[in-house]
Amino acid sequence: MFELTVQYLVLERRDPARNMARFYVLTIEPTLFGDTALVREWGRLGGRGRRQLDLFDGLVQAVEALESWLRRKTRCGYVQRHSPCLERTCDPA
DSSP, X not given: OEEEEESEXXXXXXXXXXXXXXXXXXXXXXXXXXXXXXXXXXXXXXXXXXXXXXXESSHHHHHHHHHHHXXXXXXXXXXXXXXXXXXXXXXXX
Protein backbone atom coordinates (compact mmCIF):
# COMPACT_ATOMS: atom_id res chain seq x y z
CA MET A 1 0.00 0.00 0.00
CA PHE A 2 1.30 3.46 -0.95
CA GLU A 3 0.56 6.61 0.98
CA LEU A 4 1.63 10.20 0.46
CA THR A 5 3.51 11.64 3.41
CA VAL A 6 3.50 15.45 3.51
CA GLN A 7 5.71 17.12 6.08
CA TYR A 8 5.03 20.65 4.87
CA LEU A 9 3.96 22.58 1.78
CA VAL A 10 5.55 25.89 0.87
CA LEU A 11 3.60 28.24 -1.39
CA GLU A 12 4.79 31.54 -2.83
CA ARG A 13 3.16 34.45 -4.58
CA ARG A 14 5.34 36.98 -6.37
CA ASP A 15 4.38 40.00 -8.40
CA PRO A 16 7.25 42.48 -8.88
CA ALA A 17 4.95 45.06 -10.47
CA ARG A 18 2.96 45.24 -7.22
CA ASN A 19 6.02 44.75 -4.96
CA MET A 20 4.45 41.51 -3.73
CA ALA A 21 6.51 38.63 -2.37
CA ARG A 22 4.53 36.43 0.01
CA PHE A 23 4.75 32.95 1.44
CA TYR A 24 2.25 30.49 2.88
CA VAL A 25 3.30 27.29 4.67
CA LEU A 26 0.96 24.42 5.55
CA THR A 27 2.06 21.72 8.01
CA ILE A 28 0.31 18.83 9.73
CA GLU A 29 1.75 18.04 13.15
CA PRO A 30 0.72 15.90 16.12
CA THR A 31 0.03 17.66 19.42
CA LEU A 32 1.02 16.59 22.92
CA PHE A 33 -2.59 15.74 23.72
CA GLY A 34 -3.18 13.30 20.86
CA ASP A 35 -4.88 15.73 18.50
CA THR A 36 -3.66 16.65 15.05
CA ALA A 37 -2.86 20.27 14.22
CA LEU A 38 -2.85 22.02 10.88
CA VAL A 39 -0.27 24.77 11.25
CA ARG A 40 -0.58 27.69 8.83
CA GLU A 41 2.15 30.31 8.54
CA TRP A 42 2.03 33.28 6.20
CA GLY A 43 3.63 36.63 5.56
CA ARG A 44 6.06 38.57 3.41
CA LEU A 45 9.13 36.71 2.18
CA GLY A 46 12.05 37.56 4.42
CA GLY A 47 9.75 38.55 7.27
CA ARG A 48 8.56 36.75 10.36
CA GLY A 49 4.96 36.33 9.35
CA ARG A 50 2.03 35.05 11.37
CA ARG A 51 1.10 31.59 12.63
CA GLN A 52 -2.26 29.88 13.23
CA LEU A 53 -2.97 26.39 14.64
CA ASP A 54 -6.20 24.58 13.81
CA LEU A 55 -6.85 21.47 15.91
CA PHE A 56 -8.55 18.33 14.60
CA ASP A 57 -9.51 15.01 16.18
CA GLY A 58 -7.87 12.95 13.46
CA LEU A 59 -5.45 13.00 10.57
CA VAL A 60 -8.19 12.67 7.94
CA GLN A 61 -9.86 15.93 8.98
CA ALA A 62 -6.50 17.73 9.08
CA VAL A 63 -5.59 16.52 5.58
CA GLU A 64 -8.99 17.64 4.26
CA ALA A 65 -8.43 21.09 5.77
CA LEU A 66 -4.92 21.24 4.27
CA GLU A 67 -6.28 20.38 0.84
CA SER A 68 -8.98 23.02 1.22
CA TRP A 69 -6.41 25.71 2.10
CA LEU A 70 -4.19 24.56 -0.77
CA ARG A 71 -7.05 24.96 -3.28
CA ARG A 72 -7.94 28.35 -1.81
CA LYS A 73 -4.40 29.67 -2.03
CA THR A 74 -3.75 28.37 -5.56
CA ARG A 75 -6.91 30.17 -6.71
CA CYS A 76 -5.40 33.38 -5.27
CA GLY A 77 -2.22 32.96 -7.32
CA TYR A 78 0.09 31.09 -4.95
CA VAL A 79 2.31 28.44 -6.54
CA GLN A 80 3.97 25.53 -4.84
CA ARG A 81 7.70 25.89 -4.45
CA HIS A 82 9.76 22.82 -5.32
CA SER A 83 9.32 20.62 -2.27
CA PRO A 84 11.66 17.80 -1.40
CA CYS A 85 9.27 17.26 1.52
CA LEU A 86 6.80 15.37 -0.68
CA GLU A 87 7.79 11.77 -0.81
CA ARG A 88 6.08 8.49 -1.51
CA THR A 89 6.59 5.83 1.09
CA CYS A 90 5.86 2.17 0.71
CA ASP A 91 4.22 0.26 3.54
CA PRO A 92 5.20 -3.43 3.12
CA ALA A 93 2.06 -4.66 4.90
